[in-house]
Amino acid sequence: MSTLIRLDDVDLSRDSQPILQHISLELASRRITTLIGPNGAGKTTLVKLVLGLIAPDSGSIQRQAGLRIGYMPQKLVISHSMPISVRRFLALTGCSAAKVDETLREVNAYNLRNKQFSSISGGELQRILLARALLTDPQMLVLDEPVQGVDINGQIELYELIAQIRDRHGCGILMVSHDLHVVMAKSDDVICLNHHICCHGHPESVSKAPEYLALFGASHASAIALYQHHHDHQHDLHGDVINEHTHGQQHGAN
Amino acid sequence: MADFLLYALLAGLPIAAIAGPLGCFVVWQRMAYFGDTLAHAALLGVALSLFSNLPLPLAVAAISLLLALMLARLSRQPQLQTDSLLGVIAHGSLALALVLLSVLPLPPIDMESYLFGDLLAVQPGDIAVIATLCLVIAGLLRRFWQRLLAITLDSELAAAEGIPVTWLRTLLLILIALLVACAIRIVGALLITALLIIPAACARQWARSPEQMALFASSVAIFSVIGGLLLSLQIDSPTGPSIVAVSAAVFLLSRLRPATI
Numbered sequence: 288m289s290t291l292i293r294l295d296d297v298d299l300s301r302d303s304q305p306i307l308q309h310i311s312l313e314l315a316s317r318r319i320t321t322l323i324g325p326n327g328a329g330k331t332t333l334v335k336l337v338l339g340l341i342a343p344d345s346g347s348i349q350r351q352a353g354l355r356i357g358y359m360p361q362k363l364v365i366s367h368s369m370p371i372s373v374r375r376f377l378a379l380t381g382c383s384a385a386k387v388d389e390t391l392r393e394v395n396a397y398n399l400r401n402k403q404f405s406s407i408s409g410g411e412l413q414r415i416l417l418a419r420a421l422l423t424d425p426q427m428l429v430l431d432e433p434v435q436g437v438d439i440n441g442q443i444e445l446y447e448l449i450a451q452i453r454d455r456h457g458c459g460i461l462m463v464s465h466d467l468h469v470v471m472a473k474s475d476d477v478i479c480l481n482h483h484i485c486c487h488g489h490p491e492s493v494s495k496a497p498e499y500l501a502l503f504g505a506s507h508a509s510a511i512a513l514y515q516h517h518h519d520h521q522h523d524l525h526g527d528v529i530n531e532h533t534h535g536q537q538h539g540a541n
Numbered sequence: 542m543a544d545f546l547l548y549a550l551l552a553g554l555p556i557a558a559i560a561g562p563l564g565c566f567v568v569w570q571r572m573a574y575f576g577d578t579l580a581h582a583a584l585l586g587v588a589l590s591l592f593s594n595l596p597l598p599l600a601v602a603a604i605s606l607l608l609a610l611m612l613a614r615l616s617r618q619p620q621l622q623t624d625s626l627l628g629v630i631a632h633g634s635l636a637l638a639l640v641l642l643s644v645l646p647l648p649p650i651d652m653e654s655y656l657f658g659d660l661l662a663v664q665p666g667d668i669a670v671i672a673t674l675c676l677v678i679a680g681l682l683r684r685f686w687q688r689l690l691a692i693t694l695d696s697e698l699a700a701a702e703g704i705p706v707t708w709l710r711t712l713l714l715i716l717i718a719l720l721v722a723c724a725i726r727i728v729g730a731l732l733i734t735a736l737l738i739i740p741a742a743c744a745r746q747w748a749r750s751p752e753q754m755a756l757f758a759s760s761v762a763i764f765s766v767i768g769g770l771l772l773s774l775q776i777d778s779p780t781g782p783s784i785v786a787v788s789a790a791v792f793l794l795s796r797l798r799p800a801t802i
Binding site for chain 2: 338339340356358360363364366368369370371372375376379380381403419423429
């Protein structure tokens with residue numbers, strides 16, 4: 288295990304609103320780090336910092352020299368005005384057709400290879416984006432809400448696939464999620480973010496941390512090991528709990 | 542064949558061929574208004590050309606390039622309302638050009654030929670310039686094709702993979718600016734965007750890959766130029782609008798067939 292990316296006391300503001308404060312974290316090979324936090328907590332901004340798409344106001348970000356990062360965006364807004372097949376889309380990475388096919392098999396999406404992009408479903412798209420991220424032969428995989436729009440069985444499959452990828456490729460994985468429990472079961476580290484790092488550590492310990500409970504509510508803690516759960520409250524844009532519900536309430540889309 | 546008809550074809554066909562792939566990017570990236578803005582502002586280039594005796598394509602290219610770089614800068618600031626801003630620039634520069642053309646001590650010109658194009662007035666000297674510019678555009682498109690496709694599909698993903706997104710976007714604007722410089726004589730400032738968009742929109746119906754769409758778009762554009770030219774000779778209509786009318790007719794016909802997707 289080696290450190291791939293290290294953030295040290297990183298601050299970022301937009302329009303004099305602090306978005307991220309005092310963020311220090313380490314991403315290492317062969318570890319799955321899950322970033323959780325309410326809407327507007329700065330998760331996607333933190334991902335962009337890690338990817339190097341934006342620069343911090345202060346603090347330092349160190350990457351291992353020559354680090355290859357594979358990125359799976361939250362969604363891909365493919366304009367249907369471009370006709371393109373799945374295979375061709377993946378070949379845009381510059382990889383050979385053989386490698387594209389092999390990677391499609393790895394994510395169980397080989398049967399989609401000749402489909403037009405404009406006709407694939409949300410769950411299929413996630414697999415293709417995962418394949419795309421893998422094609423860069425990454426040492427670090429960054430997955431922004433990889434199971435968004437996927438049903439619960441599909442989510443479990445996808446998470447198992449991600450864990451397999453970690454084992455097979457030995458890469459580090461940073462994963463953003465809303466969906467606390469399913470994620471946590473496969474994570475080595477959990478970082479709970481709400482503009483600053485509220486708490487972090489092993490899934491078990493995070494789920495019992497008072498900061499986590501304050502942010503997500505106590506009922507989550509007991510449900511950690513389960514593959515299904517109910518959200519019992521919603522957050523407003525600042526991450527504060529605004530109301531209590533009994534069942535089936537989901538966090539709003541980020 | 543009459544000389545003027547030969548010149549018209551020699552000037553029109555390379556432009557049509559290159560309008561295919563470039564127009565696909567305009568459609569894919571939703572840059573229609575950018576194209577319009579560059580085309581409107583090209584009239585400033587006409588004023589510059591008449592005032593300074595620079596050859597028209599050079600003067601228009603100079604102004605369009607300047608504007609393309611400006612637009613590339615502006616589009617990097619997401620907090621600005623890009624469409625309003627483009628509207629200001631497009632109509633502001635068009636108005637400024639019309640004012641300049643009327644108050645400056647310039648030889649009287651046929652304004653209509655710049656607004657709507659006059660392919661039949663092309664001179665042999667223009668053809669060399671047009672051919673060169675089209676070759677440059679084609680070469681650059683070919684060189685950066687894969688990366689341009691990548692930034693079109695998802696700019697953030699492309700940026701994460703180390704593709705210079707901002708630079709490539711600017712390149713695309715520059716290519717459109719160069720095409721505007723060529724095409725202002727053919728279809729005129731007001732109809733250039735049509736020559737970019739309509740053939741690409743026709744091609745979308747039949748294409749299964751980006752390259753196919755570019756090829757089909759070129760074919761439709763070439764057909765439209767030839768058809769428009771013949772129509773214009775036949776019924777003595779202005780060439781620019783005739784070309785666009787033919788391509789619009791092809792578009793309507795293409796919608797009659799069921800789409801492949």
